[in-house]
Amino acid sequence: MTQHETETKTTRPLDEAKAQAFLGKVITDCGAALSAPLVLIGDALGLYKAMAFAGPQTSAELAARTGTNERYIREWLLNQAAGGYIEHDPATDRYSLPDEHAVALTDDTSPLYVGGMFHIVAAVSRAQSRIQAAFRTGEGMLWGEHDAALFPATERLFRPGYVANLIASWIPALDGVQAKLEKGAKVADIGCGHGASTLVLAEAYPNSRFHGFDNHGPSIEAARQAAQEAGVGERVTFEVAGAQNYSGADYDLVAFFDCLHDMGDPIGAMRHTAETLASDGTVLIVEPMAGNSVEEDINPVSRFYSAASVLLCMPNAIASGPLALGNQVSEQKLREVVNAGGLTRFRRATQTPINRIFEARR
Numbered sequence: 001m002t003q004h005e006t007e008t009k010t011t012r013p014l015d016e017a018k019a020q021a022f023l024g025k026v027i028t029d030c031g032a033a034l035s036a037p038l039v040l041i042g043d044a045l046g047l048y049k050a051m052a053f054a055g056p057q058t059s060a061e062l063a064a065r066t067g068t069n070e071r072y073i074r075e076w077l078l079n080q081a082a083g084g085y086i087e088h089d090p091a092t093d094r095y096s097l098p099d100e101h102a103v104a105l106t107d108d109t110s111p112l113y114v115g116g117m118f119h120i121v122a123a124v125s126r127a128q129s130r131i132q133a134a135f136r137t138g139e140g141m142l143w144g145e146h147d148a149a150l151f152p153a154t155e156r157l158f159r160p161g162y163v164a165n166l167i168a169s170w171i172p173a174l175d176g177v178q179a180k181l182e183k184g185a186k187v188a189d190i191g192c193g194h195g196a197s198t199l200v201l202a203e204a205y206p207n208s209r210f211h212g213f214d215n216h217g218p219s220i221e222a223a224r225q226a227a228q229e230a231g232v233g234e235r236v237t238f239e240v241a242g243a244q245n246y247s248g249a250d251y252d253l254v255a256f257f258d259c260l261h262d263m264g265d266p267i268g269a270m271r272h273t274a275e276t277l278a279s280d281g282t283v284l285i286v287e288p289m290a291g292n293s294v295e296e297d298i299n300p301v302s303r304f305y306s307a308a309s310v311l312l313c314m315p316n317a318i319a320s321g322p323l324a325l326g327n328q329v330s331e332q333k334l335r336e337v338v339n340a341g342g343l344t345r346f347r348r349a350t351q352t353p354i355n356r357i358f359e360a361r362r
């Protein structure tokens with residue numbers, strides 16, 4: 001046995017029920033993993049859209065409606081029914097997509113939309129060999145080194161949540177910020193990616209000015225394009241810049257949407273933010289839901305996030321600075337980071353099942 005190998009056989013009797021329960025769990029997980037490409041195919045070929053709110057259909061009808069091959073569709077439908085994504089009526093041999101599933105799979109403006117998660121799974125999986133090697137070397141991997149599909153996938157993942165919550169509940173949960181934005185405020189959106197959050201804010205508050213910053217050039221290009229399409233004009237700018245050196249001063253609001261934990265120097269980011277903030281300005285920090293202990297993080301939401309943390313968020317932080325928080329960082333650790341950056345007030349303003357929304361001030 002080499003020093004890297006461990007004993008894989010046991011002479012102790014196994015608990016048969018426990019073994020069977022685990023096999024059941026694994027077949028469910030592997031079935032879901034192997035079905036993920038089929039969800040992306042259903043999305044890309046418009047199969048879910050053709051089934052949405054359209055009533056029960058046979059495989060031949062769905063194939064005809066979507067210009068696809070019936071034999072492939074029949075097998076795809078079986079997989080989707082076995083996974084509980086669609087329903088099968090044995091009396092008519094027709095398949096239907098429940099309305100609730102149709103919204104989740106086809107309406108990317110709905111808070112129920114789940115398509116982004118599958119795109120993230122596909123894009124991030126391509127980094128496996130690189131991350132596997134990093135487990136030995138300890139090296140990082142920058143955000144921009146991932147497959148190009150990651151960046152639009154991230155927008156698809158987060159945008160529905162911003163549309164649903166940002167104006168309706170997150171901004172109102174901050175002390176006095178809504179009134180400032182309505183009157184006319186200066187806002188910086190740090191690590192803005194494709195600018196989804198920036199544009200949701202800009203459209204809601206026409207008297208305010210917004211400046212999105214991200215150190216990933218192609219994302220800033222995409223954000224500029226989106227701003228042009230949204231017709232928000234001079235009120236919104238996007239620049240390539242890091243969290244520790246973005247331009248401007250006297251911001252009424254500086255926002256970090258799902259990105260502070262990605263940064264290798266989050267304390268440096270907070271320090272620069274404290275310097276660029278107006279004296280009564282507010283920092284909005286949106287972070288993935290997480291608890292304050294390992295036990296509190298043993299749940300399906302944490303399972304998804306912690307996988308993303310290992311494959312994506314933590315390697316970016318390792319590659320770019322001294323402190324890799326991971327996306328399951330505790331509230332206490334975040335408080336320490338914010339305080340170390342010179343902001344003394346820190347509180348959880350609100351939350352959703354998948355997001356924590358923090359407010360920090362001088």
Ligand SMILES: C[S@@+](CC[C@H](N)C(=O)[O-])C[C@H]1O[C@@H](n2cnc3c(N)ncnc32)[C@H](O)[C@@H]1O
Nearest residue numbers: 158191192193214215216242243257259262263
């Ligand atoms: C998970 S994505 C979130 C993007 C965007 N805020 C959203 O909600 O869609 C993290 C973003 O942080 C950016 N980022 C990471 N480290 C950064 C840094 N030090 N300065 C600026 N941006 C950074 C990445 O380029 C990426 O666009």
